[in-house]
Amino acid sequence: MDFTPDETQRDVAGLAADVLAREIDFGRPAGPDGYDEQVWRALAKAGLLGLALPPELGGDGLGVAEVAALLTELGRSAAPVPALTLALGLLPLQALGTPDQRAWLLPEIAAGDALVTAAVCEPSPTQVVAEDGRWLLTGVKTNVPFASVATRVLVPAGGGVFLVDPQAEGVTVAGSTLRLDGVAVDEADQLGGGDAVEVSRRFAVAGMLALGDGALAGALALTTRHVAERHQFGRPLATFQAVAQQIADVYIASRTVHLAVQSAVWRLATGRDPQPDLDIAAYWLTREGPPALATCHHLHGGLGVDITYPLHRYYAAIKEVSACLSS
Structure with missing residues (x-):
């Protein structure tokens, strides 16, 4: 059992991080459809939205592990894009869609022209x-x-x-x-396959977990940087014992969620029964994610509720996936 990302997964994560660092502007208002179309188009242009398309449809023929790596980076950057369309729409259509459905919708998703939720x-x-x-x-x-x-x-x-x-x-x-x-x-x-409901549900859960894993890690990194740079009484906040204990709790929560999500995605990607690990990862994310984000908000003080600051985006992502995973 080895959850270490392979070279392809590292390349996907690295490319996504580069595109997002270059394109995201939290001061830019969302487009008419509720997301940043410029960032979404940039991801499409980089080929990241078509990772799981088969070669005959212009894709790379990759799978859920690579899509999960991308979703984790989207969560880590709090990217204002409809990230879950990759797990809720693209992966089920690739696995279960009829030839006509796949030929129609998959290239449109990969180009950033269609959203399937x-x-x-x-x-x-x-x-x-x-x-x-x-x-x-x-x-x-x-x-x-x-x-x-x-x-x-x-x-x-x-x-x-x-x-x-x-x-x-x-x-x-x-x-x-x-x-x-x-x-x-x-x-x-209708999508094909007698187990279509279960297959599509597993892709959906795995995608939400990967996005939530990244969002929690991103919130931790943002908060760690803040308490290291913010000074009170002439000292960085991070040097105060109470602050250090709280950020340590968030770190433990993030690493626990990450391990559980990695295990679930690995089992799904390798054809093993992922259900016990999906359930465990969903439990830890819904149990630990919201309190961890509350701690991050607390450590930021008033800055955490500034809409031009990205922390609220991490909170919204964790809230969204936790609500769905709990239902």
């Missing part, structure tokens, strides 16, 4: 009714990232996964909540 959280199961050779979906999905601007939403229902157009008749989007009222889908909208 997934509705994996729900207060109750979505109902499926067969009618005239198609299916009608009814239910409520919560915590759906970028639902209002997505090209398609992957919706698990009745043992299958369907591509739903958020602009279709019967679909209502309110924030991150997706309501389906007799939404019609047919065979062309």
Whole structure:
């Protein structure tokens, strides 16, 4: 068992870090779709959004481990982009999509022209009714990232996964909540495979874990730098015992989450049963992530709530993935 990133994964992480360091500007307002399109386009131009596409569709033929490495860097930089489309949309489509679905959507995602998200959280199961050779979906999905601007939403229902157009008749989007009222889908909208629900869920969980792992590490690095540079009574904050103890607690939480996430992603990438490790990693992230971010905010004082300072982005990322992983 060796979780050490291989050369390809290190190259992916390094390239992503370079692009993000060059392109991210936290003073630049989000675009009309709620994210920084300039950063997203730069990632696409660097080939990072197409890592998991097969060569015949212009990709590198890589897998979940490399996508997880990218997501971790996106989390570490608090990148204002729709990062989870890679785990919620691209990976399930690559593994389960029909040839037509893959040929249509995968290159669009890789180019930064399409967002495909997934509705994996729900207060109750979505109902499926067969009618005239198609299916009608009814239910409520919560915590759906970028639902209002997505090209398609992957919706698990009745043992299958369907591509739903958020602009279709019967679909209502309110924030991150997706309501389906007799939404019609047919065979062309269904992903293949009898275990499609479980496969897509595992990709979604692994992606959220990787993003959360990076966000926690990024918040730790930001806070460590702050307490080393900020002075009180003529001394850096980091030299005060109480501050040192608190930042040590955040470090322990970050390293615990990182190890658990690495184990889960490794098992998924190598074809082993990832479920116990996915559950363990989700437990540690949802248990330790929010309190760790609260400590980071506390150590920053008033600076932590300044919208031009990136700490709130880390908090939002941890809050988003923790809410979905807990549901």
